[in-house]
Amino acid sequence: MFIRQKFRTKNGKRHAYWALVESYRTERGPRQRVVSWLGKLDEEGRLGVGQLASETKFPFVSDPIKGQVQLSLLEEPKPRYVKVNAKAVRVENCRQFGAPWIALKLIEKLNLKSLFDRLIPAGREAVPWSSTVLLLLIARFCEPSSELYIAEQWLPKTALPTLLGVPQERVDDNRLYRGLDQLLPHKDAIEMHLKERLGELFEIEFDLLLYDVTSTFFEGQAAANPKAQRGYSRDKRSDCKQVCIGLVVTRCGMPLGYKVFSGNTADVTTVEEIVETMESRYGTAGRLWVMDRGMVSEDNIQFLRDGGRRYIIGTPKSMLRKFEAELLKKDWNSVRDGLEVKLCRRDDLGKGELFVVCRSADRRRKDEAILRRSEEKIETRLKTMTTRCTKQKRDVQKVEREIGKLLGQNTRASRLFEVQVKERDSGGAEIIWSKVKNNTDWATLSAGCYLLRTNVQDWSDEELWKAYTQLSEAEAAFRIHKTDLQLRPIWHQKEDRVDAHLLVCFLSYVMWKTLGGFCEQAGLGSEPRRVVDELSEIRSMDVVLPTQEGIEIRQACIAHPSEHQTILLERLGLDLPKRIRQTEM
Known part of the structure; x- marks a missing residue:
């Protein structure tokens, strides 16, 4: 890191300010970003900040997929000691961290990031398409919604832009739609990759x-x-x-x-x-x-x-x-x-x-209850219709249609009744009905039974x-x-977009089952809902520390997990970082 002088014209006058700047690497070469605006500094202040910047070293990690060295997103910086105005300390940008972070960990376990980087190579776009696809998967896993809601409502409330290194202002619904288009052609390759990877993870x-x-x-x-x-x-x-x-x-x-x-x-x-x-x-x-x-x-x-x-x-x-x-x-x-x-x-x-005849007591009680309700509906309605036809001259065809609708709505018990509609000599419809004993006996005998063939x-x-x-x-x-x-x-109207939407749902379900598999291995059961709900409460935030020199130190921190959250993380073998350094593309 180093300090650099910046200039701004205000009221026709040119003013000089100082900024703390650092260099970082991207897929398209080195870039620079402002870490903190320092305002106006005298020579002594510039020397002090410059010395501090030169002594502050950030760890690097090797990326074996891309074959290059990149800055680490999650890191533990060395201690720094400055005089802070404790009364002015504040917290800003409180965002969802736990659920997106868990989803990103699952993506890493499934090797999906490296797969997408290989299948969808980066071009000159501001946000790589592979990162756009990851954003779609994580959003579907954490809070399923439309692409417009994801871009305008959900994403700004999360730490996902920092985790993925994606500038939030460059993500809109149109980019997400186009991300779907980039994903769909690789459906077969993705499924084959997941088959092998899931086999390795869970045997x-x-x-x-x-x-x-x-x-x-x-x-x-x-x-x-x-x-x-x-x-x-x-x-x-x-x-x-x-x-x-x-x-x-x-x-x-x-x-x-x-x-x-x-x-x-x-x-x-x-x-x-x-x-x-x-x-x-x-x-x-x-x-x-x-x-x-x-x-x-x-x-x-x-x-x-x-x-x-x-x-x-x-x-x-x-x-x-x-x-x-x-x-x-x-x-x-x-x-x-x-x-x-x-x-x-x-x-x-x-x-x-071979045929396997199966008989279940629980299923028998269920079948009998459903049959009994349908039978009672038909019988009650037939009695009412018979009485009405006795008192009124009703059209035969209209009565037949009503009976057909009644039996069609209660198919379970329709075979238990034999119904005929005739025209009386004096005019009007007459209903003659009875229960079929053989069918009733068979329904009683076969309740709860089913047959397999192999x-x-x-x-x-x-x-x-x-x-x-x-x-x-x-x-x-x-x-x-x-x-x-x-x-x-499904709100999409085009065939390709629908297919891509279903692919995102499929991949999110793979992530869901992967978490369930890890929970089962950790003795937490096979249902990940409670785990996701609990860990999604973890937040990230910016802690702003105003110093006596007038410089504000901003640290992106992660809330300390509760006792229950700590136990879940330990059982799952996950280490929650304490701080997260903001990254830009």
């Missing part, structure tokens, strides 16, 4: 792949996106266009890859494409695919067989009826309290396949059931995407 086995599909809806017409279509909405927003997302995760829930489909795509039609995509990247050896009953079709099963692939798949409820005799037998294998399974072979239904011959019924239940990891992934990371709704 993940990729033998069991779980596949499920969800949907997310748009706000707006999304006319420029051909994938935005109306279809079956898992979000109960059939009034909006949507896209479907197929996600592949490992048995521990770590995401392996995903694919975006048109909103009107049926789940069953996505299987071949996603399986071939994953196999083209990661090979076919030792893969066991687990899918729910929405993916089942004879064509898909034949496709899996022809490729020599192993699978465990749920089956439609209608297929369970063919195992009615097995449900009545007593030879069940108890896996745990309230859960029983049974292994069956039926060559007439599938050659070389071509895995060397596993027990318990092992097959446990593998299938891992699908809950894929469901949990969608739940976190839609709640914590706010995947929905």
Whole structure:
């Protein structure tokens, strides 16, 4: 560091001021920045500050990725002793530090920064695109919102510009949108990198792949996106266009890859494409695919067989009826309290396949409660409609439509009733209805039961059931995407921007699961929500120390963590820096 004279013209006169300046290195060469404005100094003051600046040395770190030496962002400066006016000490620029810092640590653990630097090399832009992408990921992880909110509201309240070395005034919503455009072309390379890195960090086995599909809806017409279509909405927003997302995760829930489909795509039609995509990247050896009953079709099963692939798949409820005799037998294998399974072979239904009949007490109570509510709704409504038709001459077709709507809204119990609408001799509709005993008995017998089919011959019924239940990891992934990371709704209208938005959400979920994995290794459970909420309370601030010489010393400090925060950091093996030195690009 050194002092430099600066000049300013005021009221037609030229005034001289002194500033404390330091040099630093960037990707485009050395730069200089003002550390502190010193005002007017006499010769003695200049000599004192100059001597102090020459004696103050800052540590340097070697960056093996870029092959050059850069200034360290986080550092422990050597003690400096000056006379301070204690009454005038103040704190400024209190900002969020904990959550962005944790997110940046996760990015470093995943080697994403070096990956982005390699995939998106810096050019002449003021803010490197790799830093823009990191900003998008961290914002999605910490406080998901629109690009406009991130640039104008969230970013100025955080220490992220300092951590990334990004000038805050150079970040706006347009730059963030263009950052999405820079990220999207590298989707496949990023997924392959993450597969290898996650395997190294957590010793993940990729033998069991779980596949499920969800949907997310748009706000707006999304006319420029051909994938935005109306279809079956898992979000109960059939009034909006949507896209479907197929996600592949490992048995521990770590995401392996995903694919975006048109909103009107049926789940069953996505299987071949996603399986071939994953196999083209990661090979076919030792893969066991687990899918729910929405993916089942004879064509898909034949496709899996022809490729020599192993699978465990749920089956439609209608297929369970063919195992009615097995449900009545007593030879069940108890896996745990309230859960029983049974292994069956039926060559007439599938050659070389095994079927696992499962019966859950908890699921039985749930099914019976849902069925009972639907049954009561239908029965009460039918009684009311029958009485009304007796007292009034109602149109037959109108009554038929009302009954059709009633049964359609209560599909669980619709098969328990047989309903006919006839026209009376005196005119008007007459409703004749009754309960179907066989269907009622079957509903009672099959409550809480479900059926699996597989071509895995060397596993027990318990092992097959446990593998299938891992699908809950894929469901949990969608739940976190839609709640914590706010995947929905989508406000982007163009196809590429939508795909890039989904990629940012996917990468943020990888960071989420990575933190969850570290928490599990540290004995903190596998749910990182509490950890993020607790550490996000840590703040950074500028402590301003006015000296007796009239010079203000500004130190960017980090609040001392609480006892609980200290324990979390120790368990996670993280060292919170005490100070952070402001960095400019």
